[in-house]
Amino acid sequence: xxxxxxxxxxxxxxxxxxxxxxxxxxxxxxxxxxxxxxxxxxxxxxxxxxxxxxxxxxxxxxxxxxxxxxxxxxxxxxxxxxxxxxxxxxxxxxxxxxxxxxxxxxxxxxxxxxxxxxxxxxxxxxxxxxxxxxxxxxxxxxxxxxxxxxxxxxxxxxxxxxxxxxxxxxxxxxxxxxxxxxxxxxxxxxxxxxxxxxxxxxxxxxxxxxxxxxxxxxxxxxxxxxxxxxxxxxxxxxxxxxxx
Amino acid sequence: xxxxxxxxxxxxxxxxxxxxxxxxxxxxxxxxxxxxxxxxxxxxxxxxxxxxxxxxxxxxxxxxxxxxxxxxxxxxxxxxxxxxxxxxxxxxxxxxxxxxxxxxxxxxxxxxxxxxxxxxxxxxxxxxxxxxxxxxxxxxxxxxxxxxxxxxxxxxxxxxxxxxxxxxxxxxxxxxxxxxxxxxxxxxxxxxxxxxxxxxxxxxxxxxxxxxxxxxxxxxxxxxxxxxxxxxxxxxxxxxxxxx
Numbered sequence: 001x002x003x004x005x006x007x008x009x010x011x012x013x014x015x016x017x018x019x020x021x022x023x024x025x026x027x028x029x030x031x032x033x034x035x036x037x038x039x040x041x042x043x044x045x046x047x048x049x050x051x052x053x054x055x056x057x058x059x060x061x062x063x064x065x066x067x068x069x070x071x072x073x074x075x076x077x078x079x080x081x082x083x084x085x086x087x088x089x090x091x092x093x094x095x096x097x098x099x100x101x102x103x104x105x106x107x108x109x110x111x112x113x114x115x116x117x118x119x120x121x122x123x124x125x126x127x128x129x130x131x132x133x134x135x136x137x138x139x140x141x142x143x144x145x146x147x148x149x150x151x152x153x154x155x156x157x158x159x160x161x162x163x164x165x166x167x168x169x170x171x172x173x174x175x176x177x178x179x180x181x182x183x184x185x186x187x188x189x190x191x192x193x194x195x196x197x198x199x200x201x202x203x204x205x206x207x208x209x210x211x212x213x214x215x216x217x218x219x220x221x222x223x224x225x226x227x228x229x230x231x232x233x234x235x236x237x238x239x240x241x242x243x244x
Numbered sequence: 245x246x247x248x249x250x251x252x253x254x255x256x257x258x259x260x261x262x263x264x265x266x267x268x269x270x271x272x273x274x275x276x277x278x279x280x281x282x283x284x285x286x287x288x289x290x291x292x293x294x295x296x297x298x299x300x301x302x303x304x305x306x307x308x309x310x311x312x313x314x315x316x317x318x319x320x321x322x323x324x325x326x327x328x329x330x331x332x333x334x335x336x337x338x339x340x341x342x343x344x345x346x347x348x349x350x351x352x353x354x355x356x357x358x359x360x361x362x363x364x365x366x367x368x369x370x371x372x373x374x375x376x377x378x379x380x381x382x383x384x385x386x387x388x389x390x391x392x393x394x395x396x397x398x399x400x401x402x403x404x405x406x407x408x409x410x411x412x413x414x415x416x417x418x419x420x421x422x423x424x425x426x427x428x429x430x431x432x433x434x435x436x437x438x439x440x441x442x443x444x445x446x447x448x449x450x451x452x453x454x455x456x457x458x459x460x461x462x463x464x465x466x467x468x469x470x471x472x473x474x475x476x477x478x479x480x481x482x483x484x485x486x487x488x
Contacts (some may be wrong), residue, residue, distance in 0.1 A: 097350075168365070193452070193461075193467075201252075207463070208437070212465070213465065214464075214465065214472070215464070215465050216463065216464050216466075217461065217462070217463035218435075218460060218461070218462055219451070219460065219463070220458075220459070220460050220461075220462035221457065221458065221459050222282060227459075228458070230403075230485065231288070233481070234478070237474075237477070241474065
């Protein structure tokens with residue numbers, strides 16, 4: 001892990017890092033408070049590991065829960081320039097959305113391919129993070145990620161036994177149902193009742209497909225990007241319950 | 245309001261009362277702490293206003309939120325002996341459940357009739373409660389009730405503008421969809437994903453029918469009576485958010 005920037009503000013230390021070719025950010029309590037649970041944050045499709053809204057969520061996990069949080073750039077996002085294929089795909093999706101066409105199936109299929117790259121990257125990052133004293137091996141690990149953060153993160157949660165609780169959602173069953181059936185850890189699953197990107201039935205089917213003994217669906221009125229602020233509190237309580 | 249019993253334990257004053265012909269219980273902070281929000285509690289189909297689980301919920305609303313809580317016996321429950329019709333209905337339902345038949349439609353239709361009696365009773369009780377100094381007119385009022393507590397309580401919330409937030413659920417759209425369309429206050433709506441009494445699609449349809457700008461569906465794995473304990477915390481936070 002190569003730390004490229006190290007700063008502290010308002011009780012939160014923020015270390016920008018590169019692991020392999022993957023840039024990311026680690027947020028931790030300052031001063032350090034001994035070993036703490038780790039929450040991995042998967043950013044959404046319009047974000048990256050240094051996006052302000054993601055950083056705000058990470059800082060809250062540190063200040064209100066005492067957790068350590070980490071995010072990395074998904075392939076083609078943030079510090080990782082998109083490939084020509086990525087750019088063609090994005091242009092095509094924008095055109096279709098502008099024409100009022102459904103794009104959920106194509107986004108899901110495209111991101112299923114991206115997940116094959118992203119999952120082993122997260123595993124490598126988690127290995128490196130667990131070498132840090134304040135995290136350590138064998139400690140509790142949670143995953144939070146919606147939309148793209150679920151398209152890439154749900155396969156990670158299914159594959160990675162070190163992750164013991166996850167907040168997921170804003171994604172549908174297409175391409176993810178098989179992975180969902182392998183998820184057995186507690187899940188809080190968010191769905192927007194009027195989601196213009198994910199058909200309601202597909203979101204409900206993905207929640208249904210999770211094998212977790214404890215799973216809670218939180219469905220709120222509103223469009224894809226209109227998740228109410230109180231769900232951030234709820235996610236924090238969920239992680240406190242399962243990682244402490 | 246005729247108080248028939250008045251006792252205090254662990255900081256909670258419990259007054260059993262009769263208003264008209266309706267028995268109920270009022271729980272409030274002791275010592276009294278001035279005017280506080282009121283939460284009306286609608287009991288479930290196997291309970292009544294003095295059932296231990298309902299009292300426990302009421303005491304938590306007092307001790308952890310500082311609220312005042314009140315419950316009354318629904319027609320045919322608790323201190324109100326069932327009519328011959330009630331008894332015949334209950335016996336028939338038990339037989340059909342034992343035979344593995346669906347009973348949700350009959351329960352819904354029967355309770356729609358019961359609601360016509362229960363709603364004006366609640367309105368009269370609320371009038372009387374608002375005469376109490378610690379409640380007063382014009383203060384915030386919430387309603388909490390699942391299953392029978394929704395079958396009777398959702399029409400109340402739809403009809404009673406003094407109620408400004410409600411936790412509802414474990415009920416389906418049959419007989420309730422029209423009332424749900426008249427509900428505009430914030431609602432937290434509970435659904436059990438494997439409910440053996442309420443078909444999943446009917447529960448989802450009832451949530452969908454609510455006109456509330458803020459509405460949150462909390463669906464958890466498990467059968468009708470298996471709502472997880474953490475939903476009690478969630479309901480308290482919901483009321484704190486909307487009644488304080």
